[in-house]
Amino acid sequence: MSIKAAPLHQKFITPNFWVLIFFMLSGAGFAYFRFFEGFGSVTNMSKAYPFGLWIAFDVACGVALAAGGFTTAAIVEIFGREKYHALVRPAILTAFIGYFLVGLAVFFDLGKYYNIWHALIYWNGTSVLFEVAWCVMLYLTVLGIENIPNVVEQYSGKVNLPGPLAGFNGLGNWVLGKADWFTKKTMAFFVIAGVVLSFGHQSSLGTMMLIAPYKLHDLWYTPMSPLLFLTSAVCVGPSMVIFEGTLASKFFGRKPETELLGSFAKYIPLFLGTYLLLRFMDLAYRGVLAQAFDGSVAGYSFLLEMALFIVPYFALKSTNVRYNGTKLFLCAMSVICGVVLNRFNVFLIGMDMGPNWNYFPSVGEFSVTFAFLALGVMMYKIAVNYLPILEEEH
């Protein structure tokens, strides 16, 4: 282990801080109406589109985009590619924040949010949601445990609470010491558990809409959907690591990690190739590819989705692209947009509810979604500033 991670300890209240606060406050304004006046006062959801932006983006895309955690953990910790060690902590942190936001978004989207704990005790094993809910809950716990060492490393033996709370310093140190002992003993177990749980719910999200064979468009209605959701999540994981790594360098004024990220990017064409192969084999086997060219919105949306996957697949095979910060970032963005569009296609655009029905998110829905994103960025900002997440520049 050559270089250690350390907190940034930069000035925290920057102009960007106020931008984040603005988004969070405007979302909170709409949240008031959602909770006290009903969904109808804020959202454009309807009987035909009971799932809107909050499920399609905040939950379905949120889970996929948090895949950086389990893919990086698997590559580094399980497959032993130690060279990418610097990427693990930020990836696990962003995965934790991502899943935290997914949980919050689910809470927000549930009509009877105060019954959310029912998922724990009233079991219906036939429900895909049941499996998703349990895996997400357990994985969020695992991610929390995986993040404990960051806190321990920073504060163990140095707990210094302000004012009258100082009396609890000893207790704090004792708890951190125990946590350190516990995580050191069990981390391997949790790392693997995190990957297995991710396999479970990433794929189950793909099973979800298969309950509506007469609503979901043929281009996406396939028994292979769970496998495709899982493999696309594996594709977007490293892409998110690159995306976040690049932005973190830019916004925190650090040297870009182009060498490391460029090298890490070589996994993307490998994963994307597997995904595209599965995808096209499935489309060809079911003989539905022609529907992509029928001039419908779903057809165009499918073609755009494919383009967003195919272009980075070929581009990232070239070392020139991989080791060029801007090009690499654009390729990662393309994969991310492809996965986001795929989730939208499955959850919204591909849902054919007849000519009388359509859905486009309302200002309130966008506002709440942006508020969640802002909250996520804020949590990341706090964490990297005060905890040893990012490694010293190399």
Next chain:
Amino acid sequence: MELDRRKFLKIGAAAGGAAACSPAAPALARDEREPDPNWYGMLNDSTRCIGCKACQVACKTENKLPAETTLGDDKQFGQAIYDSPRELSEHTYTLIKAHQDAETNETTFVKQQCMHCVDPACQSACIVGALTKEADGSVKYDAGLCMGCRYCMVACPFSVPQFEWFKAIPSIKKCTLCSESRLSKGQPTACSSACPAGAIVFGKRTDLIKLARKRIEQNPEQYLDHIYGEKEVGGTNVLYLTKPKVAFASLGLQDFDYKAVSGLTESIQHRIFQYFIPPIAVYSILGGIMAYNQRRKKEAGTLGGDDEY
């Protein structure tokens, strides 16, 4: 069957317990569900319906539902439209719609309400089991269990469950087959009692199928030789008859397969989590790879060596 599965879930969970890395219990993929001879249902004979909407009124009265207005629609559409309200909603559990057949130009009135499926997609989909098939044949919704996730609305092939979009604490609303308010007292459903044309027959599902067959046999020129709901999506407790030249699809009753829509999701779920074997297998394989790599590193005496793929 329901009880068996529940029990099985609990046994599975207890056995899996601490070692299990995923809680989705190993419920066995089940066979096609057979309709129970004691289930009640309704036969909607669209050839007899005169479109008086007495059933709609009776339903509103029975369930104490507020009226909905479609006044002003003539301005929006250029002419007044028969269907009022347009669609089922949280205030309208049953609805008479007028359908004009594109070919024959013939108008047919058809009633919409929960189909009370033999193998309900909503029941399969509901995360907390708030939707259940009752012994009387109705599909019952439990507002106390519900979390309001609206997955049942996605799952239902007939798009029947409705959500209270304008309530701070919303529930799902749909036809109850008057299970608690009337069936439990030995009374037929409110809509069937109100029908002056004999277009809605209440009774045991098996008897209704026999009655429908008889009607088709006795008046083959009046009926299409098909009972909608006998087999569609695994069967429904509400059945339909139509005129010979009016396709069910034109009445808003889609041409569904004969198998339950939840078949695919359930078999995928069961296959992935059967006896926890697949997750445990993945766990073991990953664990093996991790152990191998760590030993290799220890032997090599470095932590940052391997640069190959």
